[in-house]
Amino acid sequence: MTATIAVQSAARNDVGLIPKVSEGPALLAGITQGPGLASHRDRLGPAPRPSAEALVEMARDVDLRGRGGAGFPFAIKLATAARRRAVVVVNASEGEPASHKDATLMTCAPHVVIDGAAAVAHALGTREVHIVVPSKLPSLRLIVEKALHERAKAGERLKVELHDAQPWFVAGQAQAVLQLLVGRENLPVTAWKPEAVSGHRGRPTLLSNAETFAHLGHLARVGSAGYAAHGTADEPGTTLLTLRGDGWDPEVREVAFGTPLADVLSEAEMTQPLLLGGYHGTWLRPSQLSGLAVSRRDIAAAGASIGAGVLLPLAEGWCPLVRTAALVDYLAGQSAGRCGPCRNGLPAMAEALRGLVHRGGPAGRVEELCGLVTRRGACAHPDGTARLVASMLARFPDEVDSHALGTCRGNRREVFA
Amino acid sequence: MTGAAILNGPALWFANRGTGFVLLVLLTLSTMLGVLSTARVTSRLWPRMLTQGLHRNVSLLAVTFLAAHITTAVVDTFVDIRWWNAFVPFSGTYKPLWLGFGSFALDLLLAVTATSLLRHRMSHKPWRAVHVMAYAAWGMGLIHGMKMGTDAATVWGAALNYGCIAAVSVSVLARFGLLAHSRLVTT
Amino acid sequence: MSEHLLRVDWPACKAHGVCAELLPEVISLDEWGYPIVHEPVNSDVLALAKTAVKACPTLALRLTQPPPRPA
Numbered sequence: 001m002t003a004t005i006a007v008q009s010a011a012r013n014d015v016g017l018i019p020k021v022s023e024g025p026a027l028l029a030g031i032t033q034g035p036g037l038a039s040h041r042d043r044l045g046p047a048p049r050p051s052a053e054a055l056v057e058m059a060r061d062v063d064l065r066g067r068g069g070a071g072f073p074f075a076i077k078l079a080t081a082a083r084r085r086a087v088v089v090v091n092a093s094e095g096e097p098a099s100h101k102d103a104t105l106m107t108c109a110p111h112v113v114i115d116g117a118a119a120v121a122h123a124l125g126t127r128e129v130h131i132v133v134p135s136k137l138p139s140l141r142l143i144v145e146k147a148l149h150e151r152a153k154a155g156e157r158l159k160v161e162l163h164d165a166q167p168w169f170v171a172g173q174a175q176a177v178l179q180l181l182v183g184r185e186n187l188p189v190t191a192w193k194p195e196a197v198s199g200h201r202g203r204p205t206l207l208s209n210a211e212t213f214a215h216l217g218h219l220a221r222v223g224s225a226g227y228a229a230h231g232t233a234d235e236p237g238t239t240l241l242t243l244r245g246d247g248w249d250p251e252v253r254e255v256a257f258g259t260p261l262a263d264v265l266s267e268a269e270m271t272q273p274l275l276l277g278g279y280h281g282t283w284l285r286p287s288q289l290s291g292l293a294v295s296r297r298d299i300a301a302a303g304a305s306i307g308a309g310v311l312l313p314l315a316e317g318w319c320p321l322v323r324t325a326a327l328v329d330y331l332a333g334q335s336a337g338r339c340g341p342c343r344n345g346l347p348a349m350a351e352a353l354r355g356l357v358h359r360g361g362p363a364g365r366v367e368e369l370c371g372l373v374t375r376r377g378a379c380a381h382p383d384g385t386a387r388l389v390a391s392m393l394a395r396f397p398d399e400v401d402s403h404a405l406g407t408c409r410g411n412r413r414e415v416f417a
Numbered sequence: 418m419t420g421a422a423i424l425n426g427p428a429l430w431f432a433n434r435g436t437g438f439v440l441l442v443l444l445t446l447s448t449m450l451g452v453l454s455t456a457r458v459t460s461r462l463w464p465r466m467l468t469q470g471l472h473r474n475v476s477l478l479a480v481t482f483l484a485a486h487i488t489t490a491v492v493d494t495f496v497d498i499r500w501w502n503a504f505v506p507f508s509g510t511y512k513p514l515w516l517g518f519g520s521f522a523l524d525l526l527l528a529v530t531a532t533s534l535l536r537h538r539m540s541h542k543p544w545r546a547v548h549v550m551a552y553a554a555w556g557m558g559l560i561h562g563m564k565m566g567t568d569a570a571t572v573w574g575a576a577l578n579y580g581c582i583a584a585v586s587v588s589v590l591a592r593f594g595l596l597a598h599s600r601l602v603t604t
Numbered sequence: 605m606s607e608h609l610l611r612v613d614w615p616a617c618k619a620h621g622v623c624a625e626l627l628p629e630v631i632s633l634d635e636w637g638y639p640i641v642h643e644p645v646n647s648d649v650l651a652l653a654k655t656a657v658k659a660c661p662t663l664a665l666r667l668t669q670p671p672p673r674p675a
Contacts, residue, residue, distance in 0.1 A: 339614035
């Protein structure tokens with residue numbers, strides 16, 4: 001199951017590397033046969049068309065959560081959107097640079113995702129489906145277009161519109177996606193109602209991550225019992241993880257819930273600090289990793305969140321303070337610039353972190369800024385950034401102290417001029 | 418004096434010119450206060466609400482003087498100005514071009530006033546697009562005043578006109594000068 | 605008692621600060637001039653809160669009722 005086969009994702013990280021992909025137990029089963037419709041149907045048969053009630057019940061049975069990072073219970077979202085003139089939006093924009101699972105799904109198993117979207121659309125009584133793809137991966141769009149063309153030739157009647165998301169971090173945010181869909185700038189605006197209530201052109205909009213739709217399609221096929229063939233009793237199913245996504249040797253892997261972290265990361269990685277969830281995630285100390293499994297509950301108990309399934313072990317010889325400072329610098333530059341607290345607060349935070357790196361203080365200023373940017377913006381970009389920083393301060397106070405004394409476990413201060 | 422005597426005498430004409438100059442001063446003040454609002458000028462003794470409140474009240478006062486100015490012009494029988502000349506630019510027989518500037522200014526101010534009274538019931542962007550036309554209304558009203566009569570040639574008339582131009586110019590330049598140094602990227 | 609919440613439309617807020625002047629009990633300004641809403645609006649300050657909403661130069665302030673907590 002962990003043997004890597006010559007399957008290529010069209011994903012590419014910022015260093016230009018293509019993540020390694022291996023076959024998986026559910027979503028990534030059969031990717032070695034290519035992304036074509038024929039082999040997909042040969043392997044799985046025709047796609048089922050359950051009713052909205054049946055889908056909601058199945059999603060509730062397995063506690064299906066969104067895979068975009070927030071982990072919202074999908075059954076609630078589906079039930080809310082199940083009204084007249086609903087719209088389905090598949091979000092494969094994947095603005096997080098360290099995440100490649102959606103790009104991998106869309107290029108190695110597009111029909112798995114589209115089956116799920118089609119099932120939802122049918123259940124909601126709509127034919128209007130939008131798929132948002134990242135503009136920075138043009139080959140991904142070609143593959144999706146081909147997949148849609150195959151389905152149209154096979155007689156499927158679905159009106160799918162493709163949209164190109166900008167290569168920004170916040171481009172995948174729900175309201176930013178809705179703006180893109182109506183031809184405005186792909187940036188967040190204030191949402192007074194949830195999208196499932198009033199989204200695209202005021203209609204109930206089921207906007208979810210591509211992987212979420214993939215899970216739904218799989219769930220519709222195999223039912224709750226089949227879905228629970230992998231995972232644990234409390235957390236049935238699998239999830240896609242991106243390992244080392246923004247560095248060397250990136251990898252996308254499908255993993256059953258309950259899998260020990262030690263089976264996912266290398267021995268060396270288990271002795272390093274881990275940034276879990278993505279650039280808006282939380283840090284974990286090495287001591288916290290040994291008993292940990294890929295489980296929402298376990299991870300929550302450790303004070304973290306699985307987020308978008310991004311695992312970033314700190315590279316050998318690096319320091320979590322310097323790594324965080326560099327990330328905040330990036331995140332500050334990725335602010336949409338529309339909300340005062342974020343536009344002013346994130347650069348101030350980056351500046352304050354530089355102060356921590358070079359002088360070890362003042363930490364009070366960093367904490368103050370974290371408080372000032374939280375819940376004061378149209379989207380959660382500043383909140384996620386504050387969460388990242390707060391977790392670093394909480395887990396590695398000794399690191400901050402050592403910088404004050406002019407030492408650093410990674411001796412990396414000179415990198416950050 | 419009989420009603421006819423008032424209508425046929427110079428009283429209304431004087432009233433018209435008087436209200437015209439007061440109107441110019443009030444509109445100039447209002448414009449300056451509007452510019453001051455965007456520049457976020459405030460101090461311990463001068464809260465932002467004061468600027469906003471004054472701007473609103475001065476503007477409403479200007480509207481009443483505008484009504485008086487138009488009424489005195491129309492009712493006066495010395496020159497032939499009809500009701501519709503006030504609202505339809507360039508439709509008059511007496512100095513149609515310069516009167517038309519005034520009518521245009523009136524139309525713009527009607528739009529500004531109506532949208533501002535309903536500001537909280539409409540979306541901000543269209544309200545703002547209409548509101549900036551107040552600058553044009555001020556300018557057109559000024560030109561109307563300078564060209565309509567002979568008062569502009571007098572010392573006090575010229576002083577008022579050029580004083581108002583200077584006041585608004587200084588406010589606008591100060592506003593852009595102030596914000597050029599501001600860290601906040603705002604409008 | 606139904607408490608109201610003052611919510612800010614952040615992209616619309618241009619830090620004019622009129623709201624903080626009108627409602628210092630509930631709103632203060634951060635170091636960049638943007639409002640910090642400290643607490644929900646109770647009946648004592650409701651009228652002032654409505655004035656503040658109308659007075660915002662960019663209509664960035666809204667009075668909402670918090671969504672009902674799921675049972």
